[in-house]
Amino acid sequence: MRKISLTITLILFFVISATLLGLIFYSPLPVLFQSLTNPEIQFAIMLSLITSVISTILCIVLAIPVAYALARYEFFGKRVVTLALTLPLTLPPLVAGIALLLFFGTTPWGKALENAGFGVIFTPLGIIVAEVFVNIPYMIRILRSAFFSINPRYEYVAKTLGCTDTGAFFQVALPMARHGLLAGAVITWSKAMGEFGAVLMLAGATTMRTETLPIALYLNISAGNLDLAVAAATILILISLITLCAVEYFDRDVHVF
Amino acid sequence: MFFNEVTTMLRIESLSITLGEFSVRDVSLEIRPGEYFIILGPTGAGKTVLLETIAGIHTPESGRIILGDKEITATEPRQRNIGMVYQDYMLFPHLTVGENIAFGLKLRKVSRDEQHTRVDEMYSLLEIGHLAKRYPGSLSGGEQQRVALARALVLKPEILLLDEPMSALDGRTRERMRRELSRIRKLTGTTIVQITHHFDEVFALADRIAIMRDGQIVQVGETSDVFLHPSDTFVAEFLGIGNLIRGTASKAGDIFRIIPERGPAFYAASGLAGEVVATLHAEDVILSHESFASSARNCLTGTVQELVPSGSTVRVILDAGFPLTALLTRESCRDLHLEPGCRVYATFKASAVHVIPVNSQE
Numbered sequence: 106m107r108k109i110s111l112t113i114t115l116i117l118f119f120v121i122s123a124t125l126l127g128l129i130f131y132s133p134l135p136v137l138f139q140s141l142t143n144p145e146i147q148f149a150i151m152l153s154l155i156t157s158v159i160s161t162i163l164c165i166v167l168a169i170p171v172a173y174a175l176a177r178y179e180f181f182g183k184r185v186v187t188l189a190l191t192l193p194l195t196l197p198p199l200v201a202g203i204a205l206l207l208f209f210g211t212t213p214w215g216k217a218l219e220n221a222g223f224g225v226i227f228t229p230l231g232i233i234v235a236e237v238f239v240n241i242p243y244m245i246r247i248l249r250s251a252f253f254s255i256n257p258r259y260e261y262v263a264k265t266l267g268c269t270d271t272g273a274f275f276q277v278a279l280p281m282a283r284h285g286l287l288a289g290a291v292i293t294w295s296k297a298m299g300e301f302g303a304v305l306m307l308a309g310a311t312t313m314r315t316e317t318l319p320i321a322l323y324l325n326i327s328a329g330n331l332d333l334a335v336a337a338a339t340i341l342i343l344i345s346l347i348t349l350c351a352v353e354y355f356d357r358d359v360h361v362f
Numbered sequence: 363m364f365f366n367e368v369t370t371m372l373r374i375e376s377l378s379i380t381l382g383e384f385s386v387r388d389v390s391l392e393i394r395p396g397e398y399f400i401i402l403g404p405t406g407a408g409k410t411v412l413l414e415t416i417a418g419i420h421t422p423e424s425g426r427i428i429l430g431d432k433e434i435t436a437t438e439p440r441q442r443n444i445g446m447v448y449q450d451y452m453l454f455p456h457l458t459v460g461e462n463i464a465f466g467l468k469l470r471k472v473s474r475d476e477q478h479t480r481v482d483e484m485y486s487l488l489e490i491g492h493l494a495k496r497y498p499g500s501l502s503g504g505e506q507q508r509v510a511l512a513r514a515l516v517l518k519p520e521i522l523l524l525d526e527p528m529s530a531l532d533g534r535t536r537e538r539m540r541r542e543l544s545r546i547r548k549l550t551g552t553t554i555v556q557i558t559h560h561f562d563e564v565f566a567l568a569d570r571i572a573i574m575r576d577g578q579i580v581q582v583g584e585t586s587d588v589f590l591h592p593s594d595t596f597v598a599e600f601l602g603i604g605n606l607i608r609g610t611a612s613k614a615g616d617i618f619r620i621i622p623e624r625g626p627a628f629y630a631a632s633g634l635a636g637e638v639v640a641t642l643h644a645e646d647v648i649l650s651h652e653s654f655a656s657s658a659r660n661c662l663t664g665t666v667q668e669l670v671p672s673g674s675t676v677r678v679i680l681d682a683g684f685p686l687t688a689l690l691t692r693e694s695c696r697d698l699h700l701e702p703g704c705r706v707y708a709t710f711k712a713s714a715v716h717v718i719p720v721n722s723q724e
Contacts, residue, residue, distance in 0.1 A: 262513075264438070265440070266517065268469060276465075
């Protein structure tokens with residue numbers, strides 16, 4: 106068994122590494138650097154960075170109270186609420202995208218937002234909305250497990266020492282959940298950088314307007330610009346690698362997956 | 363009831379609360395200023411819920427809590443000035459020992475200088491100054507316990523609540539902790555309410571105890587009264603595992619000789635001279651009809667007063683000059699043909715006797 110399992114492990118390791126390295130080294134380095142200076146790729150990098158950072162911050166701000174509520178309080182319908190909040194985890198992003206498109210495109214809500222100047226459909230704002238919608242369940246789940254693993258008695262003691270309810274949360278529960286928070290933020294951010302399906306549906310794929318890195322990859326491969334597509338893909342691989350290392354580092358006491 | 367207000371530190375009136383599977387039902391207690399009060403009961407009796415409700419963590423369904431002359435039933439925990447130390451300490455892992463102790467002072471906006479002075483006082487009171495820069499994760503159980511006490515005591519609470527302070531500690535650390543509690547009480551005069559689920563050395567410190575079962579208080583009284591006159595078999599069973607004997611100890615060679623207030627002297631392997639309380643577990647007492655040669659230092663004679671069966675064991679209460687309880691299996695009890703009025707020998711090792719000073723000068 107030892108031999109077989111180790112052999113298969115080794116083979117798989119080589120196949121995966123070779124595939125990814127093959128992609129990274131497909132274009133000679135000068136061509137890769139050339140592509141990275143291409144205005145379209147640079148636009149995509151900037152847009153991806155801006156939208157992913159904003160959507161990650163929104164995810165954190167929204168997920169912290171929700172995760173805390175799910176971990177600490179009992180309320181009517183908690184199971185259903187939990188299910189609904191984490192459903193997007195298993196939902197194909199394309200489906201999430203089309204649901205968002207219908208919500209913002211056909212309901213009075215969406216129309217009102219559009220009229221107020223917050224157009225979501227086929228706009229960069231749509232990218233952020235799609236990323237938050239798809240990624241917030243990860244953030245909620247990671248933070249919920251982080252809060253859940255903290256004995257509420259830490260907060261009880263903090264209250265006897267002079268904290269208000271909110272004070273105990275900010276001074277004790279949140280700092281104690283910091284590893285989960287960091288791991289969740291890194292995962293959410295990297296997933297936002299790579300989000301394709303939901304963004305495509307809601308924000309469209311307009312060159313130099315809603316063109317994030319994955320969209321750039323898709324548009325360029327469709328147009329036959331292999332070098333630009335590879336450049337976008339290389340950046341995405343590097344981001345994945347950094348994420349994995351960061352999560353391994355922060356994940357010592359939080360179980361993310 | 364002016365008189366009452368002076369002699370009561372904390373009054374609990376018909377307190378009821380249910381929290382999941384734990385409940386407290388119609389509990390009334392009065393705790394006096396400076397008192398060491400122990401609430402004893404089995405796991406699941408609702409002791410922790412009661413303690414947390416006194417601290418203000420949970421709001422009772424009915425009943426009142428009065429601290430001094432103020433009703434605090436609906437007061438937030440932070441405004442009660444009641445300290446709490448949990449069994450597993452609950453030190454904040456992201457803060458150093460020093461920061462943990464200063465936590466409450468910072469929240470109270472105490473000036474930096476005063477914070478320093480008061481934290482230093484705690485360092486010397488509990489001998490933990492050398493731990494100041496360490497994080498709780500790297501401390502031993504006994505050290506964490508002392509830091510947790512310091513964190514609560516630095517705020518000079520009117521009442522200190524202790525949740526099973528001894529149960530997570532090993533034998534030697536327990537003894538140290540007991541001395542620590544005795545000293546703290548002497549130096550600070552803090553009223554202490556402690557919960558525990560079994561008899562241990564700390565009972566020598568208790569002025570009064572309450573027995574709790576299924577969320578209700580079954581018996582309250584002076585420690586020795588409750589030990590000698592348990593109100594029912596449940597209480598007896600719970601306390602049956604211990605003997606508390608007051609007396610005077612003096613050094614006799616390498617060991618100590620204890621002369622009880624009444625009755626014959628006996629020996630303890632270690633201890634100190636002066637006014638003491640000796641504790642002896644009932645299961646460490648061997649009964650026989652003849653005296654026999656053994657390594658045990660103590661062999662007393664006594665008359666069987668009462669046999670109290672409970673489960674597979676029987677509590678045999680002897681009059682050996684002072685009341686002495688032995689715990690026997692039903693079989694042993696039958697084989698010895700014990701019945702009230704029998705004269706028997708009670709043998710126990712000097713090392714089974716723990717000696718605790720009454721007026722600790724440490």
